[in-house]
Amino acid sequence: MENLLKEIDQHIDRVQDFPQEGIQYKDISPIFLNPGLCDRIIKVFAESNRGKIDAVCGIESRGFLLGVQIARELGVPFILIRKAGKLPPPVISQEYDLEYGSAKIEVKEGHIKPGQRILIHDDVLATGGTATACAELAERCGAKVEQFSFLIGLSFLNGTEGLKKYTSNVQILLEY
Numbered sequence: 001m002e003n004l005l006k007e008i009d010q011h012i013d014r015v016q017d018f019p020q021e022g023i024q025y026k027d028i029s030p031i032f033l034n035p036g037l038c039d040r041i042i043k044v045f046a047e048s049n050r051g052k053i054d055a056v057c058g059i060e061s062r063g064f065l066l067g068v069q070i071a072r073e074l075g076v077p078f079i080l081i082r083k084a085g086k087l088p089p090p091v092i093s094q095e096y097d098l099e100y101g102s103a104k105i106e107v108k109e110g111h112i113k114p115g116q117r118i119l120i121h122d123d124v125l126a127t128g129g130t131a132t133a134c135a136e137l138a139e140r141c142g143a144k145v146e147q148f149s150f151l152i153g154l155s156f157l158n159g160t161e162g163l164k165k166y167t168s169n170v171q172i173l174l175e176y
């Protein structure tokens with residue numbers, strides 16, 4: 001596991017002051033140039049959730065990259081959580097606060113089913129606002145958030161705080 005984490009770390013580009021000053025952007029795209037590494041990451045996420053979840057919700061857009069593959073490995077449905085206006089109606093929307101202003105995510109009506117145990121997956125956990133909004137959506141659909149999983153967590157932003165309301169199961173492979 002330690003070797004895997006080291007290898008993932010070596011495949012993440014840090015880009016200072018992108019997309020705005022003061023932010024260090026974690027670019028995970030080099031991981032997808034290495035199919036063997038992708039396989040191992042997917043196995044880690046899948047094995048810790050096997051038998052425990054009924055569907056994976058992936059958050060647009062980088063949450064789709066591993067999320068759909070984790071779902072496929074587990075043989076469970078993959079549900080797209082998209083930014084407002086991307087999915088055709090009917091959709092269910094959830095608004096959430098950003099540092100300045102607000103944003104909205106959406107899911108197709110009927111895709112999250114009542115009683116489902118959901119895994120919410122994204123590439124990076126920063127403030128936790130997006131993942132929290134996704135959890136809120138899932139609960140409004142009558143599902144239960146069983147697990148959150150992220151490739152990267154930015155621990156100085158305390159993003160896990162807001163997630164505790166939904167579940168204490170938060171899997172983060174690399175903490176920065």
Ligand code: AMP
Binds near residue numbers: 059062124125130
């Ligand atoms: P948040 O809602 O603050 O937890 O932000 C999470 C979303 O923003 C995720 O979908 C990430 O892909 C993206 N994100 C936030 N901060 C970064 C960062 N430093 N590098 C890359 N992506 C980020």
